[in-house]
Amino acid sequence: MSILDLYSSAFLERNRDHFAAIVRIALSDGNINPEEKAFLDRLADNLNISEEDYKTILKNPDKYPINPPFFYDSRLERLYDLTCMVYVDHIADEEETRMLHKLAVGLGFTPGNVKYIISKAYDLISHGADLDTFKEEIRHMNR
Template sequence: MNTEQNKYHNEFAGLVKITMRDGDASESEKGFLSHLATKLGMSSSEYDGIMENYLSYPLETIPTNKMKLENLYTLTQLVCEDDSITGNEQKSWLERMGKGMGFAHQNVPYIADKSIKMMQGGADLDAFVDGITNINQ
């Protein structure tokens, strides 16, 4: 496995770990992870291996706030484009991801809600980052 492949496996496994760690992942969330793996071009054996061993992968800290916001933008884009997870489940999943990414826990519900609304409104990355950065204004 090359370095780039290891990186995406670690990132995907991190998403799986955050989704599954409380033991209350919905079938829709699990379905979304399956669809995401397909989008990433993972084989079913790669996906199954990560799903069986997700606890063995490290959760990597995102070093800067800008990178957190860029990752949140990508995740929000993916969740809003996918039919396997909808409505309140989108928000719930993004809240899990926001907490796992290191956003302040008390702000995560507002961040997740605003992220979805901005993505549905067609925000590009710059508008998204600005909107989340200035969420209280």
Template sequence: MSREDFFENIRNSTRLNHFANLVNLAAIDGDIKPDEEKLLKRFSRKFDVSEEAYDRILENPASFPVHAINLKTQRLEYLFDLLRIVYVDNEMDKAEEFLIKKYAVGLGFSEHKAKTILEKSKLLFENKFSFEFYQLFIESDHN
């Protein structure tokens, strides 16, 4: 196996594991709802998950471990994807909050950083931010 093939296998495994994490979060409160399934289908395409892998993951998402990710931007992107699944119903319950914090740590954030990011994310996803924050965000160079 070439070095390129080796790293491609790792990238594919990471995408499958991340997708399995998304499925775990969608299913945490029981059955996967139609809105959640629609979003999962989109993510399966984004992560290039085959139909066979999709079905296998839906059968047993917990069998896929969470892998730490070295790139901060990629960790944040994966966490953002998880938050989108959680907030598909516009709320985060205690079980989802516990699990997403656990995933954030699994992705490579420290316990403290995971808690901080989760609290900030909740403010944004629940639209509980001040006008000053909104103004700062809009006027900053986040493009």
């Protein structure tokens, strides 16, 4: 196996695991509504998730680990995606918020700060913040 193949498979595995975490949030209320489905479809395409993996992940997203990215910037990007998934229907219910807290800790955010980070993330997404604004605002609150 070449180094390129190893890198490519690790990259695809991380994307698959990240996608599975987002599916967990979508399923936290028991079903996937049309807005969530559209978001998942777009995200699966952006993350290069195969149709086969897509179906497998929808059946059992808990089988995939939360693999936190090494770089803080990448963790913020993942948090942005997760928060968008929760807020896609403009309602962040209690179960989705609980799941987002767990995933944020899994991504490497400090448990003592997760409540505040998630609150800020919701606020930013509800006001239409793009990824760059989101990352900048979360970075500043975390200093």
